[in-house]
Amino acid sequence: MYNFEFVKPSSIAEAVKALAEEGAQPLSGGQTLIPTLKQRLNQPDMLVSLTGIAEMKGVKAEGGALVIGGATPHAVVAAEAAAQYPALAALAGNIGDPAVRNRGTIGGSLANNDPSACYPSAALASGATIVTDRREIAADDYFQGMFATALEEGEIITAVRLPIPQKAAYVKFNQPASRFALTGVFVAKYADGVRVAITGASNDGVFRWTEAEEALSANFAPEALEGLSLSGDNMISDLHGTGAYRAHLCKVLTKRAVAAA
């Protein structure tokens, strides 16, 4: 990797100040960023570590929602969200391997918005609020395509607020090599309706399958999806599967998620 400066602030304010410097970039669990640095695909002047900021860590329940600090590792979410939001805990507990789960964080995952990552589907299906150092962003506005988000230069995710659903499940179909989601579907049922968010499939990144949401809001059962289908035209086509295959998986996995919820 190329040389860079490194700072490890202990408060959000200090981190934001450090990030105002030219060429500064946040570093959270490093599970995505460090490999790109090692391959010399990225050359930041300074890395601002977020893992020393106590106010950005932990899982707590707050008025029917879970509030998870942006620098909370997946393993902590897997353990601490299990009682209140088991589908989310299961998702976190199934990301990567133990090393990845002990380092990688929810904020890093959502900031990166990898089209095959798991968390974006949970955030979108939960109608989460992305809390940053300067504002709150609704999940529906936050995700803006592959690796693209509403975050501005130097803006950091300090927490994520996820309303706890009545029922939910995440079904991930592993890409055989990376074990990211070849396609993953998160279904969450709330008093005011069902939300279905799909990752891994679309060229536009995570998306909501609104027809399925309507059908399931009327009848929360796998059969409700009969007759619905998605087109593979704008879906990812790569060596692990065509767009048509992914479109097909979206439906199969949605049914399975409903059955599992």
Place this chain on the structure above:
Amino acid sequence: MPKDGGIGASTKRREDVRFLTGKGRYTDDINIRGQAHAWFVRSDVAHGMLNKVDVAAAEAMPGVLKVFTAADFAGVGGIPCGWQVTDRFGKPMLEPKHPVLAEGKVRHVGDPIAVVVAETLEQARDAAEAVEVDITQLTPVLDMKAAIAADAPKVHEEIGSNLCYDWGFVEENKAAVEEAFKNAAHVTTLELVNNRLVANPMEPRVAVGDFDSAGGMHTLYTTSQNPHVIRLLMGAFVLGIPEHKLRVVAPDVGGGFGSKIYHYAEEAIVTYAAKTLNRPVKWTSTRSEAFISDAQGRDHVTKIELALDKDNNFTALRTETYANMGAYLSTFAPSIPTWLHGTLMAGNYRTPLIYVNVKAVFTNTVPVDAYRGAGRPEATFQLERLVDKAARELGVSPVELRRQNFIKPDQFPYQTPVAVVYDTGNYHATMDKLLEISDYAGFEARAAEAKARGKWRGFGVAHYIEACGIAPSNLVGQLGARAGLYESATVRVNATGSLSVFTGSHSHGQGHETSFAQVVAEMIGIDAGQIEIVHGDTSNTPMGMGTYGSRSLAVGGSAIVKATNKIINKAKKIAAHLLEASEADIELKDGKFSVAGTDKSVDWSGVTLAAYVPHNYPLESMEPGLEETAFYDPSNFTYPSGGYGCEVEVDPETGKVEIVAFSAADDFGNIVNPMIVEGQVQGGLAQGIGQALMENCVFDENGQLLSGSFMDYAMPRAEDVPFFKVDHSCVTPCTHNPLGVKGCGEAGAIGSPPAVVNAVIDAFHRAGRTDITHIDMPVSPARVWSALNG
């Protein structure tokens, strides 16, 4: 049997103590005072004219000692090929030059262009970015069939063709085979691909060159399966260094699977650079580099046909295979699709007439060479898929069609129509054992239960033969090998009775340090703890050919037996002198020499001490000391065989194939350490399952390897394989080596891919999808879904 385990004991692997506690000493752990670091600039295009390499800016960068390009190696030879195949017409194969660094052209993504040597690795990397490379891209040659068209672009213009050789075997049988097909009652035809694989050993390749200017001595530390072969190839053919001035050390090596047999340019370059710069030079491959610079495996495209008579007897077999050589000939590449593949096409069957045609083709891809099984998995996959397809076409059981055509137990030794003579085997026995341990009889009930869960269950069998223990030197010499394939051992007994055994075999996961010690312990009757197995250093081991082709116990172990017998013979003479008896009356048992019929005895250490403190010793007739060397050259290959059964469940909605059970009934001849054998089989099965379901090299139309990292190249993990049932109780000992052993290292990877694919096809057929008669590997979920919905 000695208490620490002789032959037949599942002694725990002594080497695992150091591996599991982080005490292994791998090549990358070797750091020599004053060491500099090398970083390679590699081609990022598959095919192009290399117009210019400008190193001026890079050489001016901090810490840079020198940037080497092809011009610096003008005086050295190219990387040699160790096997010359003769084609159907009696002409030698086309053999292009393989320069250590690209000259004038780049021929695959990863082809090395320049090497930066600097004080630190990061400095070398920084400077590598400043090396200016000017390449004019050319159309890459990727498809093998298109490559041999007359107007195709050429990978090597100077040889005039991309067809390395067009090999026919047995050429004299060709007409008779054609005739048999004309008279056949039924012909089954199958076209298939044997997918290209990356070996991916846990430890990537590393090479450290060192030079002692005072003595003119070169040392190369390298991740090799055969240090003497590297010394020979690099010393004699590339750098011109005589053996006594070149030491090659392969210390602990973290897996090879074939990919560490070959002599690679990086080894020659660090050795040369160390002398040029008078500094030790180290290179450690990154994982990304390994994907584009380690020789890869398989990559055959085949059409195979089987002729049967009206009673379902096999009457003839013919094949046409395109075998990818990649851009250059790797060390043993030409031998893999020919002598290690064509000679196996009889399989376990009595097929009387066989003709194998192989066209080896140059393409703008990474060179291809042996990979666990090497040629034999390709042969087995074709044949066992074909027999399965024939059975389905004829409406007979795949098990029964095999049994009917198996060579019968009383037909051994069996001369096949493809040159080799199987010494022993009992295929009916291994098939029966397989059906027993896999509970074949209970399959229908399991299939019904799976169906109730919405899963399609299938059972696939395969029965393999392999030729191991390579090989009689005079035979392989006739077939084009440019090396002998014997093995060596020196047994050095120390004064107080402990032993050091120096073997030419190399251990990089096989557990030789344990099993070889068991053999010697058994022969002498002492504790295995008294025996040290030393390997991997040309300065202290006799010239040996190394480890591959499941040869170590069969060939290397036989050399150890021979040397140990010499030791025992001499020790008996010493004992006879000490006991004042006739040598003929001396018996060795449990580490004690005694005079038959008396209570007079002397123990092992009494004799060894006398050998080195010869106060009471027949000096007039015998030299003191107790050290012997033996070379063993086998008289035939060994022929392990076995029946494999795979049970899968296909999820018809997602296309995912799960292997729910896998059983292997092997005949490896005699077994020295059953636990190690089981481990070898399990590892081989996991690798074969990896090939069958997951692993694949995918190149795009520009010759870029799309599956060039673990993000896209799918390696099998523990969760992808079931608990294996492994049995090796069917034993027909090898008749021509002293231990009666056959070799077990590759079997799992050879027999499993067809068993898996046969199981998938069985599942399809049971679910009514009899229209799908073949599916190519890897049988990924997406492929299954496409097959079902295509």
